[in-house]
Amino acid sequence: MSDHAQALFDGIRQGDRGALARGITLVESTRADHQQKARELVSACAGAGRGTRRALRIGLTGTPGVGKSTFIEAFGMLLLSKGHRVSVLAVDPSSARSGGSILGDKTRMQDLSVAAGAYVRPSPSRGSLGGVARNTLDSIILTEAGGYDICLVETVGVGQSETMVADMVDMFVLLLQPGSGDELQGVKRGIMELADLVVINKADGALAVPAKLTRIEIMNALHLMIPRRSSWSPKVVRASAITGYNLDRVWETVELYFTKLRESGEWDALRAAQQEKWMWREVSNLLLARLNRDPQVRLLAQTLEADVIGGAVPPGIAAEQIVDRFLSSARRQT
Ligand code: GDP
Incomplete structure (x- = not known):
């Protein structure tokens, strides 16, 4: 875990409201480096609550x-x-x-x-x-x-x-x-x-x-x-x-x-179902965030958006091309 996330975690655990406020601000941030730290912080906090x-x-x-x-x-x-x-x-x-x-x-x-x-x-x-x-x-x-x-x-x-x-x-x-x-x-x-x-x-x-x-x-x-x-x-x-x-x-x-x-055990079942739902929601969020950051995708999207607006390309076809471009660009990066 980064020093920043660790410091926030320690502060939150000690009941420091300022640290909690800064932690939540981090979680709300859209910056990629913030999101990485936020994920570290949230997993540490989730782990701390266990038991x-x-x-x-x-x-x-x-x-x-x-x-x-x-x-x-x-x-x-x-x-x-x-x-x-x-x-x-x-x-x-x-x-x-x-x-x-x-x-x-x-x-x-x-x-x-x-x-x-x-x-x-x-x-x-x-x-x-x-x-x-x-x-x-x-x-x-x-x-x-x-x-x-x-x-x-x-x-x-x-x-x-x-x-x-x-x-x-x-x-x-x-x-x-x-x-x-x-x-x-x-x-x-x-x-x-x-x-x-x-x-x-x-x-x-x-x-x-x-x-x-x-x-x-x-x-x-x-x-x-x-x-x-x-x-x-x-x-x-x-x-x-x-x-x-x-x-x-x-x-x-x-x-x-x-x-x-x-x-009745319904509380456990409820939390479990929420966790699962949340995981998939996170998957789509993460995928979308990465896709939006991909320069190849951005380039293609610019032309395609105009094509779709102008009626030259149907939205479904454009979507498929965008996803394909993202996948091939992601493959090249790994
Ligand atoms: P919110 O917009 O739902 O957050 O509502 P507020 O808490 O700001 O309250 C709206 C208005 O209703 C305010 O003028 C409150 O004083 C009034 N109010 C809230 N709770 C009660 C209550 O239990 N009894 C009465 N009579 N008025 C209330």
Whole structure:
């Protein structure tokens, strides 16, 4: 392992949040030399986690304004009070479009972000959504090596990022608010199907009563869906991130979920399936990255792109030529 990766690894293991932040930045970098070091660091961190108690990876989603930041802040503080160490990562599809970040613009989780025992990562600011989500699993592994035993991964609930996040966490939590159960508050049916737990947030004040009705509506909707897990049927809990109402109940439900999954062996199976899926995803990422760097391919691609746009060459034929050129160029290099 390079000195750089080793130093970061040592820092992360010692609980140095600065080292963890620098490690995640390395993981998010697109530079080839950074990626090499990042791979070393991630494998070292993955190895360090082996044999220790497995961390809980929990995805959390909901449309903007539903109260995700407020909820994570309150829930995270509750977890700290129970002796857990909590990391918070965010997958933010807005960065795919603008290079900026809507989540990063506001001061988020003021107490949690400075609390000992917590690490709150500002939103990623990288180019592609695929890249963001891909890095997120590596970032999760880094935080686990840092001793964070609960990792919350937040997404904004509007894009395809949910499915990607669902593929890298153990439990998926959907946040809704009271009312408008009919159109499911703009949440796509596909996202509902991913939920292991639905939290009806803002169940306080004037919204306390409507929250009961929403809970029943959501339970009915969930009953009509095919369960994702054999050892668990999705639950719906009313809570308030502001008053703290039922946050304990949410945690009990999370604990029960993991107990069921652990006892049934489904957790092991889930992780194994994720690992396998991830390996193949990495294979395509790596291949594509190498292909994009190949000067021979670049040269050919320039002409072919123009040909395809102009209609002179069908896209399928062009793709085949590009791959063939890459393979022959790779063969020459070995
Ligand atoms: P996000 O966009 O999903 O991260 O939502 P925020 O956490 O920024 O919250 C959006 C708004 O909802 C803010 O004005 C919060 O104060 C408010 N909010 C969040 N949680 C609750 C809650 O439990 N009860 C009430 N009444 N308001 C809440």
